[in-house]
Amino acid sequence: MSNCRPYVLGIDMGGTNTVIGIVDTLGKVATTTAIKTRDYVEFEDFVDALVKACRRVMNDVGGEHLVAGIGIGAPNANYYSGNIENAANLPWKGVLPLGEMLNRALELPVAVTNDANAAAIGEMTYGAARGMRDFIMITLGTGVGSGIVVNGQLVYGSDGFAGELGHTCAVRGGRKCGCGKSGCLETYCSATGVARTAVEMLTTRDDASLLRQIDTAEITSKDVFEAALKGDALAKEIFDFTGRIMGQAFADFVAFSAPEAIVLFGGLAQAGELLLEPIREAMEANMLPYWKGKVKLIPSALKSSESAVLGAAALGWKAV
Amino acid sequence: MSNCRPYVLGIDMGGTNTVIGIVDTLGKVATTTAIKTRDYVEFEDFVDALVKACRRVMNDVGGEHLVAGIGIGAPNANYYSGNIENAANLPWKGVLPLGEMLNRALELPVAVTNDANAAAIGEMTYGAARGMRDFIMITLGTGVGSGIVVNGQLVYGSDGFAGELGHTCAVRGGRKCGCGKSGCLETYCSATGVARTAVEMLTTRDDASLLRQIDTAEITSKDVFEAALKGDALAKEIFDFTGRIMGQAFADFVAFSAPEAIVLFGGLAQAGELLLEPIREAMEANMLPYWKGKVKLIPSALKSSESAVLGAAALGWKAV
Numbered sequence: 331m332s333n334c335r336p337y338v339l340g341i342d343m344g345g346t347n348t349v350i351g352i353v354d355t356l357g358k359v360a361t362t363t364a365i366k367t368r369d370y371v372e373f374e375d376f377v378d379a380l381v382k383a384c385r386r387v388m389n390d391v392g393g394e395h396l397v398a399g400i401g402i403g404a405p406n407a408n409y410y411s412g413n414i415e416n417a418a419n420l421p422w423k424g425v426l427p428l429g430e431m432l433n434r435a436l437e438l439p440v441a442v443t444n445d446a447n448a449a450a451i452g453e454m455t456y457g458a459a460r461g462m463r464d465f466i467m468i469t470l471g472t473g474v475g476s477g478i479v480v481n482g483q484l485v486y487g488s489d490g491f492a493g494e495l496g497h498t499c500a501v502r503g504g505r506k507c508g509c510g511k512s513g514c515l516e517t518y519c520s521a522t523g524v525a526r527t528a529v530e531m532l533t534t535r536d537d538a539s540l541l542r543q544i545d546t547a548e549i550t551s552k553d554v555f556e557a558a559l560k561g562d563a564l565a566k567e568i569f570d571f572t573g574r575i576m577g578q579a580f581a582d583f584v585a586f587s588a589p590e591a592i593v594l595f596g597g598l599a600q601a602g603e604l605l606l607e608p609i610r611e612a613m614e615a616n617m618l619p620y621w622k623g624k625v626k627l628i629p630s631a632l633k634s635s636e637s638a639v640l641g642a643a644a645l646g647w648k649a650v
Numbered sequence: 651m652s653n654c655r656p657y658v659l660g661i662d663m664g665g666t667n668t669v670i671g672i673v674d675t676l677g678k679v680a681t682t683t684a685i686k687t688r689d690y691v692e693f694e695d696f697v698d699a700l701v702k703a704c705r706r707v708m709n710d711v712g713g714e715h716l717v718a719g720i721g722i723g724a725p726n727a728n729y730y731s732g733n734i735e736n737a738a739n740l741p742w743k744g745v746l747p748l749g750e751m752l753n754r755a756l757e758l759p760v761a762v763t764n765d766a767n768a769a770a771i772g773e774m775t776y777g778a779a780r781g782m783r784d785f786i787m788i789t790l791g792t793g794v795g796s797g798i799v800v801n802g803q804l805v806y807g808s809d810g811f812a813g814e815l816g817h818t819c820a821v822r823g824g825r826k827c828g829c830g831k832s833g834c835l836e837t838y839c840s841a842t843g844v845a846r847t848a849v850e851m852l853t854t855r856d857d858a859s860l861l862r863q864i865d866t867a868e869i870t871s872k873d874v875f876e877a878a879l880k881g882d883a884l885a886k887e888i889f890d891f892t893g894r895i896m897g898q899a900f901a902d903f904v905a906f907s908a909p910e911a912i913v914l915f916g917g918l919a920q921a922g923e924l925l926l927e928p929i930r931e932a933m934e935a936n937m938l939p940y941w942k943g944k945v946k947l948i949p950s951a952l953k954s955s956e957s958a959v960l961g962a963a964a965l966g967w968k969a970v
Contacts, residue, residue, distance in 0.1 A: 416940075464808040478906065480807070485800050487908025488784040489944070492800075497938050498902040502822070509938055582818040586798065586906050588807025618817050618829055620736075624809070 335398035337391055338650070339384055339438070340643030342445070343367065343404035343428075345419035348376075350383045351636075352391050353643035357456035359636055361390045373422040374431075381435045399439040400432060401646025403448030403638055408490035412442045418508070441649035445469065445638060447484055447493060449595050449630075450477025451648070452641025458593050458631035465589045467630075468495065468580075470596035473508075474516035474523075480587055495583060496520070500575050518575045521598055524551035527568050539564035555601050569601060570608045577612025584617055584625050591626035595637065599629045655718035657711055658970070659704055659758075660963030662765070663687065663724035663748075665739035668700060671956075672707045672717070673963035677776035679956050681710045693742040694751075701755045719759040720752060721966025723768030723958055728810035732762045738828070761969035765789065765958060767804055767813060769915050769950075770797025771968070772961025778913050778951035785909045787950075788815065788900075790916035793828075794836035794843075800907055815903060816840070820895050838895045841918055844871035847888050859884035875921050889921060890928045897932025904937055904945050911946035915957065919949045 337360065342349045344367060351362040363383050370376035388394045406417035412429020414420065429442040443451075450467035453459040459467070463482040469475040474496030478485040485492045496516035497509055504513030505526065517523050529546045532539065540557040541549060541564060557565035580592055598605065610627055617625070632640055657680065662669045664687060671682040683703050690696035708714045726737035732749020734740065749762040763771070770787035773779040779787070783802040789795040794816030798805040805812045816836035817829055824833030825846065837843050849866045852859065860877040861869060861884060877885035900912055918925065930947055937945070952960055 462808075464812075480800050480805050480812075481803060483801060485907055487800070488782075488910035489908050489940075491940060492784075492906065492908035494905040494908075494938055498905050499898065499936065502898070511936065511938070578819065578822070582902075583906070585814040585818050586812065586903070587805055588809050588812035588814075590808035616819065616831065618814060618831070620809075620811060 335396055335650075337388075337397045338643045338646035339388070339397055339400040340639040340641070340646055341380070341384075341400065341402040341404075342448070342638035342642055343402060344445075344638075345405065348380060349639055350380070350387055351639035351643065352387045352397070353640060353646075355647075357640055357643075359639060361387050362639060363387050368421055371421075373426050376422075377428070377431045377435070381432065384432075384436060394436070394438075397438060399441070399646045399650040400436065401448070401642040401644065401649060402428065402432070402440065402442045403445045403642040403645070404428060404442060405445060407442045407444045409441070409443045409447070409484075409486050410490040412440065414442075439649040441645045443484070443486075443645055444475070445641075446475030447477040447486075448641035448645055449475075449637060450479055450484060450593075450641070451644045452632060452637050453593050453595070453630060454479055455644035455647075456632060456640050457637070458628050459591065462590050464587060465591045465593055466495070466583055466587065467593045467595060470520060470594060470598035472520060472522055474520045478587060479589075485587075495579070498579060498582075500579050515575070515579050519572055519579075519598075521551040521596075524554055524568060524572055524598065525549050527571055528554050528565075531564060531568060535564075537564060541565060551598055555604070558601075558604050566604070569604045573605050573608025574612045576605075577609040577614075578616050580609065580613045580627075581616030584613070584621050588621070589625060591628055593628055593630055595630035595632075596634075602629070655716055657708075657717045658963045658966035659707070659717055659720040660959040660961070660966055661700070661704075661720065661722040661724075662768070662958035662962055663722060664765075664958075665725065668696075669959055670700070670703045670707055671959035671963065672711050673960060673966075675967075677960055677963075679959060681707050682959065683707050688741055691741075693746050696742075697748070697751045697755070701752065704752075704756060714756070714758075717758060719761070719966045719970040720756065721768070721962040721964065721969060722748065722752070722760065722762045723765045723962040723965070724748060724762060725765060727762045727764045729761070729763045729767070729804075729806045730810040732760065734762075759969040761965045763804070763806075763965055764795070766795030767797040767806075768961035768965055769795075769957060770799055770804060770913075770961070771964045772952060772957050773913050773915070773950060774799055775964035775967075776952060776960050777957070778948050779911065782910050784907060785911045785913055786815070786903055786907065787913045787915060790840060790914060790918035792840060792842055794840045798907060799909075805907075815899070818899060818902075820899050835895070835899050839892055839899075839918075841871040841916075844874055844888060844892050844918065845869050847891055848874050848885075851884060851888060855884075857884060861885060871918055875924070878921075878924050886924070889924045893925050893928025894932045896925075897929040897934075898936050900929065900933045900947075901936030904933070904941050908941070909945060911948055913948055913950055915950035915952075916954075922949070
């Protein structure tokens, strides 16, 4: 039966918006809609609205009987249980049985995983990692997320929470992280981490920089990127510093799973060679001899507006 | 046919000795023999001697027709190719097609992997990790090796060399490692690393210690262990230091693959709570909240004299 259903639902649930897309077998997004995640005081009301939105997009393509399954990428979502567990970025606390509730309401197979894992599955199915059996996806956003693929399968670990590379230690005793630890990779290499580096450099030094025109409380990684594009030396140094820390960490990730490639996704990844060059240099300097020059470092091949929905959709196909 | 063959050959090839064992389906070692790895100038002569030794043990249990396959754990061995590639600890350089040569000579299926991976497979099949689908094996010997199991499968990576956790960076810019890098985990946490720590502490400080009775050039991790057992404060401090570095590293390994357990194997692992306690403390302090108290830290359950052969034998069953 499911073989004759040409669509899946891909749901990208974020702290602000939840985007619902219908995706065909070739990875074409047929139609999307969205709801505001924070408009609902009770989780049950959010799910009701989500179910309605799903029905709406399914009708847009001809009805529910054409949809094979549902994939969801959501913060702190557990693949094994289908639950969202204690997500800091969502308004509802505790354990939220999202997979079970959607499955009951829509009577379709549902698979749930976190955003970075969904991105990895999307990249493997439709993007830069097509055909790869071993790669690591790093998502650079407000935080640093990761999805690890080993032998063609996503690594979920014993509890469903594997792949928290943003919280490996980049600098022993370094910056305080939101997770309670110190020196986590994401305190240096997320968009927020880059802004933090900018403020640190601007306040402890006095060399000229275009960034000095901006209130330090307001500086974003985008400002740093734009200044670097204009040739600003300090902005370039911020990217060098960020890339070096990332490359050192990546070298250790390679020692773990010997991936064919590390794929970078997210706003920061769009900085291109400004970031890729220092990453590559530090990676090469810190890898064992037989990996030197062999591990690819590549930006995501998916449109950023579509990738989360595509990733969730690819997961949906697996649920079928 | 292979189903009625009750034995496999397990070969543990080391830099000094190569041990050949016959193991039954229940993991009982029926008989073993050994040859000196370094007695042969040409690799071909070593393989000839190995083949003869294999025939000898097979005859001991009733003949070649009772043996289903061969598993080999060897330094720098590549599971995908069956080759040993540029092993620093062996007398022969370059690429050695061990798997293919044994297969041709004995007409049995052959599987080859490195020592730490073989240990992980042995532990999963016969030891402390029975029934586990996600765990990390750490071997503490002259170096630090690792075998990573994800979803019930050994992680080989894109090139067969995954699981080099001994060469992840424990201390940025730290001790020089034989691999050419600095600060590798194995420069601190191998038996050699422990001896290095002892020498460092003894030469930079002047507090009393039983270890001062030994020539610093001769100190081994066993001396440190024995001094610690006698209550020597400096020796205990060496274990605390070693365990702390290991625990910090393990916390990052957990963030990668969320294992159910980390299994420790090798001479140093026999130090028991002297080492396990500081490891556990540092692990707990450096893991994300949801892993705290959940990841087991356990010593190998295999006899050290048998474990490498058992691991190779377990791999041999997989080759069948």
